[in-house]
Amino acid sequence: MAVSVTLPALGESVSEGTVTRWLKAEGERVEVDEPLLEVSTDKVDTEIPAPASGILASIKVAEDETVEVGAELAVIDDGSGAPAEAPAPAAAEAPAAQPEPTPAPVAEVPAPAAPAEEAPAAPAAGAAEGTPVVLPALGESVTEGTVTRWLKEVGDSVDVDEPLLEVSTDKVDTEIPAPVAGTLLEIVVGEDETAEVGAKLAVIGVAGAAPAAAAAPAPAAPVEAPAPVAQPEPTPAPAAPAPAPVQAAPAAAAPAPVQAAAPVAAPAPAAPAAPAAPVAPAAPVAPVSGAEADGAYVTPLVRKLAAENGVNLATVQGTGVGGRIRKQDVIAAAEAVKAAAAAPAAAAPAAAPKAAAVEASPLRGQTVKMTRMRKVIGENMMKALHGQAQLTSVVEVDITKIMRMRNKAKDAFAAREGVKLSPMPFFVKAAVQALKAHPVVNARINDDEGTITYHDVENIGIAVDAEKGLMTPVIKGAGDLNIAGIARKTAELAGKVRTNKISPDDMSGATFTISNTGSRGALFDTVIVPPNQVGILGIGATVKRPVVITHPELGETIAIRDMTYLALSYDHRLVDGADAARYLTTVKQLLEAAEFEAEIGL
Structure with missing residues (x-):
């Protein structure tokens, strides 16, 4: 059967994408969820995974072609004939076929696994009432997770919030705790199986009833260990008994159901049986x-x-x-x-020291194709410059108190919050507080309607220097976050950008932008206001220099201070110079007052 690969929705405002590179060629084998091609949009570059395993039968959209969301990109032959060829060698070589059924029996063997006489016991276990353990939401863009390891076995006692299993997603590996105390009655999703958010993973019952309920499924739970017995598929009866004794011995020696990996490794010592030798190398995950x-x-x-x-x-x-x-x-x-x-x-x-000359770049003398990301950045910048009346105002800020406060608190902050305390969260905090007092800078001009929207939320775009070019992920609701929350969110978004894990939703919805141009040494920059915004704040480099200050005892004197420039670029169609000056003055006052001790634990 042919499976169509289509361009998925990559964000609420993304309507099309450009195929930048095919990672597979026609005729190649692909596995489900294996990256198939790379697509670039005006928000983000991303990989499109294969929706099914099979052969890439045809490519419908060539590289550098642009198509709309929902368009067919390729066709995968799901290999309906492939399994048909696989059973032939399965009948000839019973051991070689054993790795193929291993995943399937997890779902289908439980019924036949129980002896005919004990058939009623299986429903009894399944019908055992208890508290279900479900896969929780692990992030707004995470829809499924893979069970990597069960930390408890059927029949084990568990305490509330005790780690029960480990789950891996495309974003994070984590442990799932037990929602209640009791006994693990049933494991629904086996190791290496993938389940959707909200799916039932296991059942926990009261301690008294659990052992009885668990007694029957105990042999059924380790279905993964005696999985080779799933050779009811191959008809030959003589072939089935051969693996059965081999597996029965390890099963008796190690009845623990979670130790499925142990039986797989065990056949290796049992190599005297010629068929059992290939089983060990056939396991693709373990070695x-x-x-x-x-x-x-x-x-x-x-x-x-x-x-x-x-x-x-x-x-x-x-x-x-x-x-x-x-x-x-x-x-x-x-x-x-x-x-x-x-x-x-x-x-x-x-x-x-004499060899400190700047090394020549390998790009010298080359003509290369402009990437789509570079084109998108250029188009947005030109659109912004041509569509707005842009102007820049600059103020100088003494951030000596903030730098001393940061140095005093950074070690304890990192240990407590799990992220480094850089000066950036202080600037973001002061900027969003000032936006609440000066909404004219946190607004949008609706050209078509001839109206102005003053936002009631502060969604702050943070410019990040990435390998593919400048990207601006968004801290949603920054006005409601404290210093620690801003620091964690900034680190999270910057990490996603640099590891190419950023999503279109992470890049959309900014109402105001902050760019730390000083991180590369610039004193200040006349930054460009992004489209659909009316202001952007540029943070210059922090430098120590002599400054005239007023001392309570010494009067006016010269001292070494940490100084920086703040540059506000704004759309003069809406924001006047006086508005810009008032906003910058508020940010300056907040930073120089540096009343952030409570937020950083001082």
Whole structure:
């Protein structure tokens, strides 16, 4: 059967996208959710995954072509004939077929797994009343998750909020706690299975009734271990008994249902039986790294991240439950590798100061194609400049108090909040407080209607310097956040941009923008107001210089102060110079007063 690949909706204001690169060619095999092509929109660049496994039969939209949302991009032959070929070798080689049924039995074997006499016991277990454990919402754009490991077995006692299982999504790996105390009566979704948000994962019942209810499903739960017995598909009866004894022995020795990985590894020692030898290498997930060989499960997300950053998982010490390697461990290892690589590079100029000449870029002398992202940025900037009467006002601000406050609180803040305390959240906080007092700067001109909309919310776009170009993710409702909330949201959005995980929703809805041009050393910049906004605040570099101040005892004196410039570019059609000056003066007063002690824990 042919499966159509269409361009999905990539944001409420995104109506079309351009195919920038096909990651697969016609005739190639693709797996479900494997990245199939890259698409660029005016908001974000993203990958489109394959909706089904099969062969890429035809590509309908070529690279650099633009199509509307919902348009057909390609056709995948779901391989209806492929399974038909697979059973033939299955009948000939019983052991080789065992890896294929392994995933399927998780859903279909529970009924036949119970002996004929015990058929009523299965419904009894399924009908056991208790509290369902469901997959919670793990983010506004996360719709499903994969169960990577069960931390409890059927029949185990659990306490409320005790970690019950581990789940991996395309955004984060996390633990799901037990909603109530009791006994784990039933596991509905097995390891490596994917479920949608809200799906039932397990059932927890009262401690007294659980053992009886769990006694019957106990053999059925480890269906994943005796999965090879699912050879009711191959008819030959003689072939089925052969694997059955091999699996029965490990099952008796290790009845724990969650230890499904143990039986897979166990057939390797049982290699005397020639058919059993291929079973061990046939497991595609287990032998990935030294870490997994030691028993620490590594999720597909972590493996992919490690491969992208060149991290050897065998060298990473996991900090998760049971020593599991988490995404944060891989990121830390990647940063350590980069730091180690940068150390010799930094030492070389120190050893030879004369070799401090600027290195020539490999782009010199080349003519390259302009990326779609670069085109979109250029078009937006030209649209903004041609559609607005832009002007820039600048003030100088003494942020010495803020810098001293930050230095005093940054260590405790990082330990408490999990993010670094940079000066940026202070500027954002002061800017949004001033917007509430000066809504003329937080507005939009509706050219078609001839009206002005003064926003009642402060959605702040934060300009981020990314590899593909300048991107501006949005802190929604920044006016309702404190310093810690702004710091966490800024770090989260900047991380998404730099790892190419940003979504169109993260990039839309800004009512005002802040650009930290000083992060690269610029004293100030005449920044361009984005379309559909009337103001943007540019933050210059913070420098120490002598300044005349008024001291309560010494009077006017010269002191070394931390100084910075704030540049407000605005649309003069709506914002007058006096409006801009009043807004900048309010921001300056808030920053110089630096009354943020309570928000940062001082």
